[in-house]
Amino acid sequence: MAHIALINLPSHGHTNPTLPLVAELVRRGHRVTYYSFPEFQAKVEQAGAEFRSYAGVSAINPSQPDPSLVVVGEQLLRATLDLLPFFQAELARVRPDLLLYDSLCAWGRYVGQLLALPAACSMTTFAVNLPVMLHFPRQALHMLRSLAQDWPQSRRFGTLARQLQRTYGLPRPQLPDMFQNAGDLNLVFTSAQFQPFASAFDGSYRFIGTSLEPAHTQQLALPDTRILYISLGTLFNADLGFYRRCLQAFGGRDDLHVVMSVGHNIASADLGQLPANVTVRSSVPQLEVLQRAAAFISHGGMNSVQEAFSFGVPLALVPQGGDQGVVAQRVVDLGAGVQLAPSRTSVPALQAAVETLLTDQRYRAASAALGDSLRHCGGAARGADELEQFYRRSQISRTAVESSPH
Numbered sequence: 001m002a003h004i005a006l007i008n009l010p011s012h013g014h015t016n017p018t019l020p021l022v023a024e025l026v027r028r029g030h031r032v033t034y035y036s037f038p039e040f041q042a043k044v045e046q047a048g049a050e051f052r053s054y055a056g057v058s059a060i061n062p063s064q065p066d067p068s069l070v071v072v073g074e075q076l077l078r079a080t081l082d083l084l085p086f087f088q089a090e091l092a093r094v095r096p097d098l099l100l101y102d103s104l105c106a107w108g109r110y111v112g113q114l115l116a117l118p119a120a121c122s123m124t125t126f127a128v129n130l131p132v133m134l135h136f137p138r139q140a141l142h143m144l145r146s147l148a149q150d151w152p153q154s155r156r157f158g159t160l161a162r163q164l165q166r167t168y169g170l171p172r173p174q175l176p177d178m179f180q181n182a183g184d185l186n187l188v189f190t191s192a193q194f195q196p197f198a199s200a201f202d203g204s205y206r207f208i209g210t211s212l213e214p215a216h217t218q219q220l221a222l223p224d225t226r227i228l229y230i231s232l233g234t235l236f237n238a239d240l241g242f243y244r245r246c247l248q249a250f251g252g253r254d255d256l257h258v259v260m261s262v263g264h265n266i267a268s269a270d271l272g273q274l275p276a277n278v279t280v281r282s283s284v285p286q287l288e289v290l291q292r293a294a295a296f297i298s299h300g301g302m303n304s305v306q307e308a309f310s311f312g313v314p315l316a317l318v319p320q321g322g323d324q325g326v327v328a329q330r331v332v333d334l335g336a337g338v339q340l341a342p343s344r345t346s347v348p349a350l351q352a353a354v355e356t357l358l359t360d361q362r363y364r365a366a367s368a369a370l371g372d373s374l375r376h377c378g379g380a381a382r383g384a385d386e387l388e389q390f391y392r393r394s395q396i397s398r399t400a401v402e403s404s405p406h
Contacts, residue, residue, distance in 0.1 A: 001029040002391050005096035006049070007087065007108040008122070010037035012234050013303050014102050015044075017124045017189040020211035020380035022047040028384060033094060035087075057086045073178040074157045076106060081164060083107040084114070091115055098391050101181070109181040110170055118394035120387060121183035125302050125323050126190065126330075127205055128180045131197040185390045187383050190306065191373035196330060206386050209377025210306050212287055220284055223257050226294040228354060229313075230260045231286070233299045236320030237263035240270055242345055243280075246297065249350040251275030259289050295357040297350070300324035305331060310375070312368030316353040318342055335366035 004025060008015055015036065022032050026048030034049040044051045084107055091099070091111060099119040101108020112119030126132065157175060165172040186205045192198035195207060230246050232239065243262055250258045251274070258278045262271075268280045286304070290296065290311045298304050300317040305327055308315055315337030317328035331337040338353050357363050378385070 001031065002097040002388075003031045003033070003094070004098045004100055004387070005033045005035065005091060005094065006122075007035045007099070007101040007105050007111075008040075009102045009104050010040060010055070013301055014104070014122075014124050015040050016303055017210060018122055019043060019047040021187075021383045022049045024380040024384045025387065028388075033096065035090075052090070054083065054086060057083055068153070069179075070153045070157065070175065073175045074153045074160065076104060076178040077157060077160045077164070077173065080107040080110060081160060081167075084110060084168065087111040088114060091117065098387065098394070100187075100387070101183070103181050103186075104179065106173065106178055106181050109183065110164075110168065112183070113170065114168060118390065119183045120185035120187060120390055121181060123180075123186055123188040126195055126326060127182075127186065127188050127201055128176075129197070129200055131200045185386060187386060190302070191370070191377050193373035194306070194309075194330065194334070194370055206382070207377055208383045208386065209374040209379050210303075210310070211379035212307065212310055220259070220279070220281075220288060222259070222279070222289075222292055225257050226255060226358070227289065227292045228256050228258045228295050228297070229286075229289050229293040230258060230297040231284075231299070231304065232263070232318070232320060233301045233304060234263065235322075236299055237261075238265040239320075239342075240266055242318070242342075243271055245345055245347050246350060247271060247275065247278060249347045250354070251278055253277055256294075259284060259293075261286070295354050297354070300328035300331070302327055306370075306374055309336065309367050309371040312364055312371055314357040314363035314367050316340060316350070316357060318345055334370060336363060336370055337367070338363075 032049040034044045035052045037055040041051045099112045099117045103123045161172045192207045260280045261284045293313045296313045297316045300319045317339045319325040319328045328339045
């Protein structure tokens with residue numbers, strides 16, 4: 001059995017999709033050592049992996065996202081320089097057979113190269129190449145605008161890139177390299193149907209879909225009526241005005257019960273007196289709510305969107321940052337939802353969007369079809385199969401190299 005080291009970004013969106021895969025690998029007898037931050041230790045150990053913390057080694061703080069791609073790229077490269085000495089020493093000590101790292105963890109890709117480890121990449125967002133970038137010109141323009149506006153960070157990025165090259169003898173990275181660190185095998189946690197231009201990716205990209213982790217919480221008592229679920233995720237969820245507009249738009253309706261997850265920065269008291277048809281919590285068991293939901297107002301995070309698909313729930317998307325605009329546009333392209341700009345979430349606009357989702361069954365049908373596509377990919381079992389086959393191929397290659405005459 002193999003010893004697999006998994007290096008992940010300390011973020012719920014990048015962690016949660018990997019946990020069913022970890023559990024499946026452990027069930028098959030593999031040893032998994034999982035590197036993340038302490039807040040994820042309980043989840044990781046519940047999946048059966050050995051947890052190792054690298055908090056404090058790096059200044060990276062995914063709980064405080066920056067809207068500038070240049071700033072984020074510079075932070076990721078700085079984290080890479082901070083983390084490489086730690087991971088070089090750590091992985092040389094534990095000597096894993098195989099490395100699996102998140103697509104935003106450039107330090108994972110580089111340490112695999114430095115230690116000559118078989119290395120696979122975990123992609124919990126869309127895989128990106130030139131056709132994908134051209135299909136979403138708004139994102140490309142955003143990057144160009146960031147380069148123009150954030151020239152001090154661009155200069156610092158160049159300085160750090162040269163430092164990486166001099167110190168480790170690695171190719172000098174460019175800004176896009178920080179956001180897609182492809183490996184010899186790339187496990188993409190979506191379906192070919194949802195991934196834009198899936199056919200443009202080579203055979204190293206395997207679309208394995210998702211596996212749902214059942215919620216380990218008490219059930220949320222909900223009335224026997226249609227449920228509207230509202231959540232802006234775990235990072236961009238402090239917009240008090242948005243939640244108040246949602247209460248104005250949907251509070252007091254007899255035919256709709258609203259479940260609103262507002263995070264830990266907003267208290268129910270901040271929202272004033274709640275209508276009888278509204279339930280507000282800092283967090284809710286999302287899968288449980290989605291099983292009952294008739295519609296979902298969401299930030300467009302990849303996990304939330306694909307969980308909605310799994311239950312055929314149509315979406316009204318209000319992207320807040322990161323890759324959420326791309327995810328939202330793809331949902332709209334495939335007919336599974338509608339999109340609202342964050343600056344245009346007026347009460348009438350919210351009401352019109354939800355009414356469209358509730359009355360036009362084509363949105364629910366498109367969401368359900370995408371849910372079927374995710375299930376048919378194989379999920380955690382398929383991911384484990386791909387990693388086992390990759391490990392066996394790497395062993396054969398290593399044996400061939402070691403036995404060849406010098």
